[in-house]
Amino acid sequence: MASVYNIAIAGATGVVGTTLLAILEERKFPVKNIFLLASHRSAGETRQFNGKNYVIEDIANFDFAQTEICFFCTGNDISAEYAPKAAALGNVVLDKSSHFRYQDGIPLVVPEVNEAALEHFRLAGIVASPNCNTIPLAVALKPIYDAVGIARINVATYQSVSGTGKEAILELTEQTKQILNNEPISPTIYPQQIAFNVLPHIDQFEENGYTREEMKIVWEMQKILNDYTIQINPTAVRVPVYCGHSAAVHIETKKKITVEEALALLSAAPGVRVVTGKFPYPTPAKDAAGQDFVYVGRVREDLSHPLGLNLWVVTDNLRKGAALNSVQVAESLIRLYLRP
Numbered sequence: 001m002a003s004v005y006n007i008a009i010a011g012a013t014g015v016v017g018t019t020l021l022a023i024l025e026e027r028k029f030p031v032k033n034i035f036l037l038a039s040h041r042s043a044g045e046t047r048q049f050n051g052k053n054y055v056i057e058d059i060a061n062f063d064f065a066q067t068e069i070c071f072f073c074t075g076n077d078i079s080a081e082y083a084p085k086a087a088a089l090g091n092v093v094l095d096k097s098s099h100f101r102y103q104d105g106i107p108l109v110v111p112e113v114n115e116a117a118l119e120h121f122r123l124a125g126i127v128a129s130p131n132c133n134t135i136p137l138a139v140a141l142k143p144i145y146d147a148v149g150i151a152r153i154n155v156a157t158y159q160s161v162s163g164t165g166k167e168a169i170l171e172l173t174e175q176t177k178q179i180l181n182n183e184p185i186s187p188t189i190y191p192q193q194i195a196f197n198v199l200p201h202i203d204q205f206e207e208n209g210y211t212r213e214e215m216k217i218v219w220e221m222q223k224i225l226n227d228y229t230i231q232i233n234p235t236a237v238r239v240p241v242y243c244g245h246s247a248a249v250h251i252e253t254k255k256k257i258t259v260e261e262a263l264a265l266l267s268a269a270p271g272v273r274v275v276t277g278k279f280p281y282p283t284p285a286k287d288a289a290g291q292d293f294v295y296v297g298r299v300r301e302d303l304s305h306p307l308g309l310n311l312w313v314v315t316d317n318l319r320k321g322a323a324l325n326s327v328q329v330a331e332s333l334i335r336l337y338l339r340p
Contacts, residue, residue: 003338004032006066008091010059010082011073012036012047015166016096020071020323025050027327030334037062039078064089071326072096087125092333094127094326101128101220108223110135111328112271113142117224118332127329131213132245132321133157133236134220136294139272139320140313141251143265145225149254151307152231155217156248159202160241160284163317164189172240190238199238211236244284245317253307259299262309266296271320274299282314289316292324 007024011017017038024031036047036054043058059078064070064086072079072086072095079097087093100106107117108128121127130138133155141150161168168189175195178185187193191201202213214234222228267274275282275297282288282295295314302308315321 003334004030005068005334005338006033006035007031008035008037008062008064008067008070008086009073010037010070010078013038013042013045013056014073015162015169015318016322017071017073018047019318020073020326021047021049023319023323023327027331029327029330033066035062035067064091067091069330070094071330073323073326083126084124091125092121092127092330092338093125094129094329096129096322096326098131098216100124100126101130101216102223103128108220109329109332110138110224110325111332112269113138114224114226115332115336118329118336121333121337127333129322129326129329130220130224131216132163132317133159133213133247134217134224135321135325136245136313136315137217137247137249138221138224139269139294140249140266140296140311142225143269143272144251144253144257144262144309147261147265148257150230150251151254152233152252153221154233154250156235156237157217158198158237158239158241158246158248159213160239160243160245160317161194162243163245163321164238168194169242172242176240194238195240197240200235202236202238210234241284242289243316243318244288244314245321246284247313249311249313250302251309251311252302252305253309256307257309259301259309262299262311266299272296281312284314284316288314290319291316292319294320 036056037059038056040058045056046053070086070091070093076097076099079099083093105123161172171189175185203211213236217234218232273293273295281297298312300310
């Protein structure tokens with residue numbers, strides 16, 4: 001008989017936590033008991049899982065000795081405070097925040113790319129999940145990296161408002177209504193108007209002029225690929241899209257690869273779907289939203305560099321970019337290490 005596990009979801013009322021709960025049900029994750037946790041503001045609310053209603057519990061009062069696997073869909077502060085407590089009580093913690101990603105001894109894992117890094121999960125009992133841009137980038141580039149090497153990555157991301165949370169989704173909706181009705185707007189979630197606009201500003205600016213969101217791609221790709229020589233030049237842009245992150249990616253490979261060779265590698269890669277045809281590109285709304293794959297299109301050679309290749313990469317940032325990746329990590333742990 002297959003093992004079942006007592007599960008907790010911290011941040012269960014947020015957009016990622018809600019998505020994760022749905023994915024656990026869709027994938028028939030081996031759940032014995034499930035506990036849904038959030039801050040005191042959401043405690044007492046209910047959510048449904050497998051046809052049963054569950055009351056949201058205050059994470060501050062929860063006893064993590066009741067569980068074996070914990071998914072943290074929370075911000076850095078909550079993860080920093082409670083994830084180590086859960087791990088100390090014997091849980092495997094799958095954390096989506098950026099707090100643990102760059103710490104030595106804590107694996108940063110995308111199962112299709114570096115599942116072998118999970119062998120170190122017992123050191124801290126915590127496995128970090130990368131940023132919602134890094135995950136699709138790593139999945140799409142891994143087969144090319146393995147085949148011919150990658151010396152440099154130039155990437156511009158176009159990120160939907162759901163990456164910021166429920167309040168940002170509401171802000172885009174309200175601003176759209178206000179603009180169409182010729183009403184004044186007052187941004188609160190984003191520093192400037194997001195409706196009918198694009199903002200090359202995600203997270204805080206670092207001393208080097210890049211935003212922290214941009215630097216996350218650099219730090220995380222190098223750690224995931226275990227290659228600190230790869231050069232990465234990122235720009236992150238917030239766009240008025242509800243769900244789905246996109247990226248215009250230019251790579252310089254170490255050896256020449258043709259478009260046909262790249263397409264063959266991508267078509268065989270786990271988790272990737274190549275889009276061709278009349279419209280040879282995926283879009284967030286039509287292709288990615290609600291789906292689990294990393295979609296790749298517009299693969300073409302660079303006109304300006306003999307070893308250059310261009311790709312257009314799109315994924316659902318709430319699913320593969322966040323919740324699904326954590327669930328897949330847990331499934332890998334169960335298959336490889338947590339079996340009875």
